[in-house]
Amino acid sequence: MKDEILIKKFISGNVSAFNTLVWRWQKPIYNFIYRYIGDEDIAKDILQQTFIRAYKSLSKLKDHSKFSTWLFQIALNQSKTELMKKKRTMVSIDEFHDDDGSASKRPKQVLIDPDLRPEHTSYNENLSNLLKDALQHIPSDQRVVIVMKEYHGLKFTEISEILREPINTVKSRMYYGLNSLRKILQKWDLDKEDLVYEM
Amino acid sequence: MKCEKYKIMLMDYIYDEISNEDKKQFELHLEDCDSCKADLKAFKTTSNVLNAWEDKDPDLNLTFSSNSKSWFSDFFETFKTIKLARGLAYTFGFILIFLSLSNMKIQIQDGNFSMEMGLFNLNSRVDTDLYVTKTELESAKMENLALVTKMLTDYSEKDRIQTVALLDNYYNSVEKDRNKEMKLVTNALEHIYSDTEQRFNKTEKAMNDLVRYVNYQNK
Numbered sequence: 001m002k003d004e005i006l007i008k009k010f011i012s013g014n015v016s017a018f019n020t021l022v023w024r025w026q027k028p029i030y031n032f033i034y035r036y037i038g039d040e041d042i043a044k045d046i047l048q049q050t051f052i053r054a055y056k057s058l059s060k061l062k063d064h065s066k067f068s069t070w071l072f073q074i075a076l077n078q079s080k081t082e083l084m085k086k087k088r089t090m091v092s093i094d095e096f097h098d099d100d101g102s103a104s105k106r107p108k109q110v111l112i113d114p115d116l117r118p119e120h121t122s123y124n125e126n127l128s129n130l131l132k133d134a135l136q137h138i139p140s141d142q143r144v145v146i147v148m149k150e151y152h153g154l155k156f157t158e159i160s161e162i163l164r165e166p167i168n169t170v171k172s173r174m175y176y177g178l179n180s181l182r183k184i185l186q187k188w189d190l191d192k193e194d195l196v197y198e199m
Numbered sequence: 200m201k202c203e204k205y206k207i208m209l210m211d212y213i214y215d216e217i218s219n220e221d222k223k224q225f226e227l228h229l230e231d232c233d234s235c236k237a238d239l240k241a242f243k244t245t246s247n248v249l250n251a252w253e254d255k256d257p258d259l260n261l262t263f264s265s266n267s268k269s270w271f272s273d274f275f276e277t278f279k280t281i282k283l284a285r286g287l288a289y290t291f292g293f294i295l296i297f298l299s300l301s302n303m304k305i306q307i308q309d310g311n312f313s314m315e316m317g318l319f320n321l322n323s324r325v326d327t328d329l330y331v332t333k334t335e336l337e338s339a340k341m342e343n344l345a346l347v348t349k350m351l352t353d354y355s356e357k358d359r360i361q362t363v364a365l366l367d368n369y370y371n372s373v374e375k376d377r378n379k380e381m382k383l384v385t386n387a388l389e390h391i392y393s394d395t396e397q398r399f400n401k402t403e404k405a406m407n408d409l410v411r412y413v414n415y416q417n418k
Contacts, residue, residue, distance in 0.1 A: 015265040022261050030257035044257055055263055124253065131252045149214065150249045156216055171210040179238075182245045190248060 004064040011059050018058070022051050025068070028152060029075050035147045036079050038136045046082055050075045072162045076144065083140060134184045142177030145170055205235055213242055 001020070009017035029050060034043035053074050061070055135143050144163070148154045156174075160167040208225045211217035217225065229236050304315040 013265070015263055018263050019261075022263070026257055026259065026261060027254060030259075031254045034255065035252075040255075044259055047257055047259065048261060051261055051263075124251070128252045131249060146249070150246060151252075151254070156210070156214070168207055171207045174210050175206045178242045178245055181249070182241050185245060185248060 003067045007058060007061070007064045007067060018055060021054075021067075025071055026051070029071060032072065032147060032152060033075050033079050035132070035135060035151060036076075036140070036144055037082060038132050042082055042086075046075065046078045049078050053078070066161075069158060069162050072148070076162065080140075130188065130190060134181055134188070134190075137184050138177055138180045142173045142180065145173045146177045146181070149174060202232060202235055205232070209235060209238060209242070213239065213246065 003021065003024075006017040006021050010021070026047060030043060030047045033046045033050075034040060037043050037046065050071065054071060061067065135146070138146075145159055148159045148162070149156075154162075156167050156170050160170045163170060205225060205228055208217065208221055211221065212225050229239065302315075306313045306315075
């Protein structure tokens with residue numbers, strides 16, 4: 001059943017229609033928030049706040065076909081508020097450098113050497129953690145564009161609509177975001193394509 | 200900086216959102232530009248690495264249930280959604296209408312129909328039978344003044360007599376006390392005088408005896 005039909009049902013008093021929307025969208029919205037914020041627990045809190053806010057104001061949404069855009073906007077606003085509260089201190093990209101200043105291979109070593117990984121974590125979990133760290137090292141306005149594009153496959157026009165920014169600004173942020181990420185991954189020696197296939 | 204304009208195009212190219220015309224133009228540029236070619240390769244790799252991060256399940260059971268609301272909460276929710284300005288305008292309009300209706304007066308007199316409407320004149324409107332003339336009002340004022348003056352005069356006279364009687368009593372009492380005290384003082388003085396005289400006589404006599412004794416001794 002389409003989102004628009006579920007929204008109409010919800011507005012006419014069918015709460016279970018909203019639960020279907022929650023069930024359908026909670027995973028993508030959660031992953032969006034998590035990748036943007038970088039903290040699982042906070043992401044879960046924001047996810048709940050997002051759907052509570054959506055529940056309260058869905059009846060005011062004029063264009064029902066824009067539900068997902070609207071939901072992303074709520075999640076983004078909630079996340080931004082949380083980021084302001086946290087005032088997260090940006091960690092230097094040289095975090096993994098050795099004491100002598102030479103670029104360390106530690107992230108990759110931790111990733112590929114099972115003995116160096118934290119207990120009960122798989123290769124995939126470790127890679128996800130490293131990518132999460134890498135994303136947290138770039139500015140949030142670039143990070144949000146990368147997350148929307150890479151993990152949610154949104155078109156640049158859709159991202160521009162969600163962020164309420166000109167489309168070329170969005171593309172420019174994507175370019176500089178990718179460039180920064182490339183440098184971080186190069187430093188951590190995680191830029192080789194074959195790395196992905198080692199999984 | 201000729202590559203600057205191709206940065207945007209590079210994004211469109213990588214994510215396949217480029218128009219055919221731009222695609223041809225960009226591919227022509229790629230043939231000549233090693234920098235953009237390197238960017239394209241690196242960004243594709245970065246994109247691939249990023250996509251190794253799989254989605255997670257939030258493990259949350261978010262379920263909403265219908266909650267029967269009281270009429271008050273419904274009213275409150277509705278009230279919150281009304282913009283303040285509109286709400287105030289409605290309230291003001293309602294008050295105006297209420298005042299106008301409550302002050303409306305319709306009269307049919309001698310076959311003529313008349314209607315009066317006003318906002319604040321309900322209490323100031325009086326029956327013509329209750330009107331008094333200016334002369335009557337002045338006369339009432341004069342009567343009041345005379346009455347008040349007489350009351351004040353009577354009160355003053357009565358007050359003066361009482362005061363005089365009180366002062367007389369006080370004077371008599373003081374005079375009586377003074378006489379008593381004067382008598383006592385006179386008695387005391389007389390007593391002192393007679394006592395002093397007696398002592399003086401005794402002293403004089405003793406002195407005479409002494410003089411006689413001395414004269415006798417000298418002889």
